[in-house]
Amino acid sequence: MLKGKTALITGSTSGIGLAVARALAAQGANVTINGFGDKAAIEKERSAIEKEFGVRALYSGANMTKPTEIAAMVRDTEQTFGRLDVLVNNAGIQHVSPIEEFPIEKWQEIIAINLSAAFHTIRAAIPGMKTRRWGRIINTASAHSLVASPFKCAYVSAKHGLAGLTKTVALEVATFGITANCISPGYVWTPLVERQIPDTMKARGLTAEQVKRDVLLAAQPTKEFVTVDEVAALAVYLCSDAATSITGANLSIDGGWTAA
Numbered sequence: 001m002l003k004g005k006t007a008l009i010t011g012s013t014s015g016i017g018l019a020v021a022r023a024l025a026a027q028g029a030n031v032t033i034n035g036f037g038d039k040a041a042i043e044k045e046r047s048a049i050e051k052e053f054g055v056r057a058l059y060s061g062a063n064m065t066k067p068t069e070i071a072a073m074v075r076d077t078e079q080t081f082g083r084l085d086v087l088v089n090n091a092g093i094q095h096v097s098p099i100e101e102f103p104i105e106k107w108q109e110i111i112a113i114n115l116s117a118a119f120h121t122i123r124a125a126i127p128g129m130k131t132r133r134w135g136r137i138i139n140t141a142s143a144h145s146l147v148a149s150p151f152k153c154a155y156v157s158a159k160h161g162l163a164g165l166t167k168t169v170a171l172e173v174a175t176f177g178i179t180a181n182c183i184s185p186g187y188v189w190t191p192l193v194e195r196q197i198p199d200t201m202k203a204r205g206l207t208a209e210q211v212k213r214d215v216l217l218a219a220q221p222t223k224e225f226v227t228v229d230e231v232a233a234l235a236v237y238l239c240s241d242a243a244t245s246i247t248g249a250n251l252s253i254d255g256g257w258t259a260a
């Protein structure tokens, strides 16, 4: 379905982003993967994508807090593959703490990675998409783009902002064959979720099991974590012709969380 097209997925060395990158590559897209981690492990993932799916995969170590590195990543992708058709803004971090103790640098980092980075990538990617009159912008937001939870002020603010950015971009590019949508997962079992368990234990005075059952899955009526493959399948669908008229939407994949 995406043969001859190129996808850039930020924050794709792990979790949801890696699953989305692999799913788009499985559809024939060349991909740029991005994110941090062990160099050898990243190279293993990159070359596995090329071998398994018969596409080309580029790795960019661009830091999503750095606008110049973000612009260079988009430019490198366009120069390497000749085009950028699918942009997935997925990089994200979390920090859990009461607002009065919330470190200022964490607030700034979360806003930069979870919100501003998407502004910078979209800004750089739109001109090429407009020229080719086709594009797909998919922003990994969150149930926290629709509802709040205590102790996550920066994350909830950034994700609500990302939902607003998505709607604005969708309106601006609607006549150019470009769609812009949010995918808003509930709790997906990834390293990001695993890492917030110790801080939530501390903030709420709970054990790890209590955090999983009474905090994380308490909000999710299915009482099951969403899987990364379910999120990736929705991203693939948004790239299909069948999804041409879906734009400016915020698509929940949250086991019923935001229905409550």
Ligand code: NAD
Binding pocket: 010, 011, 012, 013, 014, 015, 016, 017, 034, 035, 036, 037, 062, 063, 064, 065, 090, 091, 092, 093, 113, 114, 140, 141, 142, 143, 184, 185, 186, 187, 188, 189, 190, 191, 192, 193
């Ligand atoms: P993860 O920690 O497994 O992956 C995050 C990715 O972002 C990694 O590749 C990491 O290297 C990259 N990253 C972090 N800081 C970066 C930076 N400064 N520059 C470039 N890359 C950077 O997390 P995940 O759970 O897969 O989360 C992916 C996205 O999904 C995030 O935006 C997150 O907010 C969102 N999300 C996750 C869940 C969940 O339950 N896991 C739920 C809703 C939304």
